[in-house]
Amino acid sequence: MPSKKPKQTAFTVAVSAPDEAAGAVALQLYVAMAPDASRAIEAVRAVATPDAAIELSGTLSDRLTTRLKLRPGEVRPI
Numbered sequence: 001m002p003s004k005k006p007k008q009t010a011f012t013v014a015v016s017a018p019d020e021a022a023g024a025v026a027l028q029l030y031v032a033m034a035p036d037a038s039r040a041i042e043a044v045r046a047v048a049t050p051d052a053a054i055e056l057s058g059t060l061s062d063r064l065t066t067r068l069k070l071r072p073g074e075v076r077p078i
Contacts, residue, residue, distance in 0.1 A: 005072070006035035007035065008033045008034065008035060008072045009033070009034065009035070009036075009040075009059055010031050010032070010033055010059060010060035010064070010065040010068075010070055011031070011032050011033075011034060011037055011040035011041075011056060011058070011059055011060075012029060012030070012031055012056075012057045012058045012059065012060060012078070013029070013030045013031075013032055013040060013041060013044040013054060013055070013056055013057060014027065014028075014029055014030075014054070014055045014056075014057045015027070015028045015029075015030060015044060015048045015052045015053070015054050016028075016052065016053045016055075017048070017049050017051060017052040017053070018051065028077055029057070029077070029078050030044045030047070030048075030075055030076065030077050030078065031060060031068070031070065031075070031076050031078050032044050032074070032075045032076075033065070033070045033071060033072050033073060033074045033075075034072075034073070037056050040056070041054055041056060043073070043075045044075055046075075047075055
């Protein structure tokens with residue numbers, strides 16, 4: 001019997017990093033499809049700059065996730 005895939009959730013993750021050119025902090029919001037929050041944060045950390053502060057900010061509904069055509073493991077800026 002094939003093993004069941006874990007349910008994927010679309011987590012929203014806020015990333016803030018210093019922007020020396022503007023002299024301010026740049027804020028970017030990402031969505032990451034993952035089975036749990038810690039994996040979503042790891043996935044976003046892999047695409048963010050090393051000095052960025054990363055914080056879980058919420059989740060998207062299943063309906064919105066479907067409309068955005070998000071795939072398991074995908075990380076996308078929104």
